[in-house]
Amino acid sequence: MFKNYLLVAYRNLVRHKSFSLINISGLALGITACLLIGLFVHDELQFDKNVPDGERIYRVYTQQTKTDAPETFAPVAPMFATTLKQEFPEVEQTMRILMQNSVNLLEVGDKKIYVGDDLMVDSTFFDVFQLPFKYGSAAKALNAPTSIVLTEEVARNFFGDENPIGKEIKVDKSTFNVTGVLENSLDKFHLKVNFIVPLAAAELPAERMKKWGWQQFFTYVKLRPGADAKQTQAKLRAYLNDKVQPTLPPDEKLTSVPVLQPLHQIHLYSSNFKYDSSVKGNITYVKALSLIAVFILLIAGFNFVNLATAKSMQRAKEVGVRKTIGASQQQLMLQFLSETVLLTLASVVLAAVFTSLLLPALNAFTGKTMEFDLLANPALLGVLVLLTVVVGLVAGFYPALVLSSFKPVKVLKSAVVTDGIFGRVQWLRHGLIVVQFALSVFLIICALVVFGQVSYLHNKELGFNREQIMFFPMRGQNMNQQHEAFKNELKQVPGVVSASIGYGFPGDQVAGDGIIVPANGERKDHPVTQLMVDYDYIKTLGLQLVAGRDFSKELTTDKDHAFIINETAVKELGFGTPQQALGKTVEWEVWNDRNPDSLKVGKVIGVVKDFHYKSLYDKLEPAVLQIFPDAYWKVAVKMRADNLGSSVDGVKQVWAKFSPESPIEYKFLDDNFEEMYRAEDKLNTLLWVFTGIAIFVGCLGLFGLATYAAERRKKEIGIRKVLGADVSTIVGLLSKEFLKLVLVAAIIAFPVAWYVMHEWLQDFAYRIDMPLWAFVVAAVAAGTVAFLTVSYQAVRAATANPIKNLRAE
Template sequence: MFKNYFKIALRGFRRHKLFTFINIVGLSIGISAALVIYLIVHFDFTFDKFHKDSDRIYRVTTDYSFSGEVGHNGGVTMALAPALNTEATGIEQVAPFYLYWEVNVQVPNGSNTDSKFKKQGGVIFADEHYFELFDHTWLAGNKKNALKEPNTVVLTTKQAKIYFPKLQYANMLGKQVIYDDSLKTTVTGIIEPFTQNTDFKAHDYISFITGTTDHYIKGNFETAEWGNTNSASQLFIKLLPTASPAVIEKQLNAMLTKHNPPKPEDRGNTQGLHLQPISDIHFDQVYGGFDGVRTASKTTLYGLLVIAAFLLILGCINFINLTTAQASQRAKEIGIRKTMGSRRGQLIMQFLSETFLITFFAVIISVGLAPVILKLFADFVPEGITVNILAQPDLVVFLILLTLLVSGLSGFYPALVLSGYKPVTVLKNQSATNSSKSRNAWLRKSLTVTQFVIAQFFIMATLLVSKQIYYALHKDLGFKKDAIVNISTPFKSINTDKQQVFMNKIRSIPQIELMSIGGAPPSSGSTNSTTVTYKDGKKEIKTDLQQKFADENYLNVYKIKLLAGRNLRPTDTVGAGNIIINNTYARILGFRNPNDAIGKQLGYNGKQKTIIGVVADFYQKSLHAPIKPIAILQPKSNKWNNRTFHIALKPQTAGGTEWKTAIASFESIWKEVYPEDDFEYNFFDDNIAKFYTAEQHTSQLLTWATGLSIFISCLGLLGLAIYTTTQRTKEIGVRKVLGASVAQIVTLLSTELIWLIVLAFVLVTPLAYYAMQKWMEDFADRTTISWWIFALSGGGMLVAALFTLSFQTIKAAIANPVRSLRSE
């Protein structure tokens, strides 16, 4: 029976090749999008789900508020972990670890040239409790005591093979690994890395106790200060099965208050601890993930699902429209089948089998297209996503379910309509009844409107996102961003003469206009802040104040406007206590006129500092974040905030290579001064553009979704136009014989469909406006939602529709009427 269904279906496809092609293309586009989006969403939502008792594992994070400025930190004070072990209840496991960031690694190999590895990420300090919480397979060493002693390290198999490529795992034990030239460790364990999706990508685990004894990093492990929070200090806990997260969180905050009681001057300022489920870390946009680890956005993933659903719906709408439009052509077939004894259920199965076959072909095409799409969106798609049917059983299940779902959505209603015709009526008139025609026409119109609502929504969203990105990249941010190069010298050379040597050598490069040395540029991803107080005689104002460390040339390199007072001078050393503040901070202190702030004293880390200048506000981060109070001051005496060169280049001639020559000179001098370190530089405006990478990806995705939705909608429109002109062939012939012009006939055939597009525009405009406003709320500074976005969307869709319709309507209008009227 099923064999017969498919044979009949294939015959029908051959008779109606164009409609079959349109249906397969429309469905394959929607299914391809759904398949790729499934791979992305499934990939991100499976992160760190595999850990034993993962529902009881939490990261402890810190929230704080200073003078209304709210902040969040993924780390905690290092004093918390030992206190939990002695004072807390309801906690089964406490596992602190410390992120070591990028380090240089040296592996002695017994020869004159040791193996060296630069800027290795994935190095952390941990103890034996870490491996009790996150269970790895051990290939060498003992989990219980591998990290109990100072100066020991556990390696993953992948990293161990990099360090000791010729040794067996057991023979690696006892070997030495040196970090940043001074921290010498002994290998005590080899473990298998996680093969599942995880954000825990560390591969070098140095014993935690090493950090409290090694002179090089001992200061970072200071546990006496409960008020200090460090994002590198991470703490994970595992609750007892009977413990409540809310109760434990309350207990933690009580401990924090006990050990760090609020002072009278801290009134209005708060600090608290929060439990973050381990499953939330991969999607965290507030506290941040781990160094170098990508975080996903649930909003983006849900948006992808909506796009996939829309594209699938568009394909299904095309199928329903074209199938019901063809109903009259199959009415006689249905009547004969029913007369010969076919039951309605059998006819429904016949039509569903046809739909299933078309969907199956579309799925096959989609599987072939998926790898191509993944390559097209390589910048957007996370690494590690592949299409391998044989190795991904979940993907096979998804495709089967998707095939059944699309077959049901596309075929069920047409099957009901077609199978419901009465044999007497259709055989007498060789067509469906007028009521059926009317019902089907209204359905087709409704579905066509839905198609163009979706397509125009995508157009409007794409235009707005592009407008916001353009606004962000071209807005006056309060500083110059073009033709400025940033070069940071290595940490290990900060307190040496090499930095001065490098600076003296590059001064002679003719392409340099001006140069400054200090900390981070005006706008960057890093944040350095401290708590500052100001007493105006009546009250004390305590504020979390961001800091930019700079010399006297910093303001001139970035063209930051000085509103009052003076610039920094070479004589303004740290001891002099002179600082510049921005206008936002001046207003927080109560000064409406910037000049009134000059000479005022601030309580600054236990010392007094004098305000010598006020600069105009500038953005310290992207437009997502508001401008915050900030101070510009000389770098600290230890020079940790004095390692970045800010180099303003002279204007480049049209088609010139002056900047390229300057960069080559920088690199040549770098190799002379720092032969062991790689030369890296950044153009400042490129770093600003990176703030909006997510928006640029969204714009790229919306552009593709818009193009596909327009293409699918126009395919459906073309199919309907072909059907309409075919049905009205004789009417067109009569009108031409009676004197109707080509333009009049084209207008006649197009008017109804054009009005459907206009109706779709009216319906989608308020929906799109609301959605745009919600998306724009994520920006502290944003562009306006201009009227031309809607006008361009509606006009563009109308032009595309007219262009699509013209192929068929003009062809029908210029056809010889003799051919259509010959049989009359």
């Protein structure tokens, strides 16, 4: 009997090829999207799950309490770890990682490679994170200040497959000894690691390590088994209030509270953390994607049901015959259920193929290394089997019920089934179409708005000239000591317009620090961005002065007693107008370990027009420019557009002269800005993909419904044609109904899309206005696609021979 079912199912599939193809591929597409999203979500949820004792490990971060919108900072002051270890018996171990963002030159013999993502850590690192070692052991790996632990990949780059324990490797010219090699299993670890060196190597002054205000360390605690993190957190807060706060001078009081964040939440629940260098996911995206996956599967399933039911009317006769011959309703249910399970199986197999084909693209897109290997992963195979059975049964149940309940007396007499259960669930069918098209319209609007904002981000006037600026960090003592000579030679290179050395170039890191404004006997400390510049900074970046003058080499006081501020700083520091700001006195506590108390006192000599040195996510902050050669770490070289290549070569030659031992590592300044918006670029791409899927899936649903409607109204159409209706009238008749649904969908989608996109745009300090045309375009696009889909069936129905349909009655 089962064989007979399969035979009929197979022949039905083959006979209605295009229909089968649409139905199978529609479901396959839905399942593919689900599988890909599922893989991504699963991967995101796996972060840090392999760390032993992970449930006892917490990261300490702080939440700003003073400001209206509380800000969260990932790094904390060094004293947190010290205090937790000393004063809290439930703490088994603490560990700090120095916040830095450096790229280091690693050397073994002649081999020189720049490697980023190094961790400078307390020697307790491997007590907290018991990562697996390939060579060496955790116990002594970080004991000496010259110890270095490499990842397998870095080790292979320098030492091939041999065991490098005990070998020397130079990091920025300092020699370290390899004490361990980690196994290559860190792809789902929240820290990016290429190599690990002890904090001792940084030789931080002991005095600084006793600070409560120097937020520079990612700090982890491992609690003893059974300890309650909530209690520890409460105790820590109380301790800070009672024991620490009273000992701090007024301007160093703590303005934030510490929070213990479980290790397993770091990856997904830190998206809004500031200064966080961990590999970050976003739980909102994970949740949204999961929801979308379920939604896609539901919609694909509903469409499957829709199409199958519509098609089932053509099999009414078969049902009648089978029933007449003696088939019971249960037998027929079983037959049609096995058919849908078979169809689903075909879809799942197809989806598995699609998934395998698309996964490399997804991996490239997400930077992950996900695998879809059914043989190696029986659980995945289980999921697919389960998916087949569940989707097959659920999607097949309704058509099977409808079909098997046909009365043979009725269906055998007439070729057209007109009444019964179909009519009664019309609202459900229409509801589904509305939902699908609402989703399509919503996504089209989102895609257009995001596209608009992304274009804006990439093209907005930033207040400086970011084109053709070559940008690189300085390397080596020689270059640092002779920076003036180096810069002069750079300027001699043909095609170079100007060159600037400093710290705080747009798109790169900038330093935040306080600036003191003395007024009325008080000294008020304002948080500002400090741009450490030279005499060519303003010229190189093409900044505009709105008042006063640029720094000048001729005026010797400019080096130690002059500041230039931006327009925002004029307002924030309370100077009134740019003109009024000129000549005002400001003070700065110099970054100087040799003489911690030195104060730089100077006057405002100029005001520059505001320019965006950070991404457009961030509101413009008050910025202070000053000449500060101690921070001459980065170089920006402005070039002419023509012959860029030879100018770059010229710069390289100058570099080689000053720092022959280190290769140059450069970018162009506008690349920095492109990188800032990579997430938005990805969102943009992702939205277009989803929009495409949504439209396709929506059309499938509509197609099914149109097929059904055309089938149902065969007789009506026949009569109308006999009475003289032409094709266009009938196409209009059939299409109108569906266009109404799209209209309803648009009306539902508009406010939702407006709200969601409005919220999204709020994240950007600088953003486009909500583009109203996007709403019009979305509605028109959805309507057009819907019309084309429906009109295919409508034209078919309208051009059919009316006599045939009437005689069938």
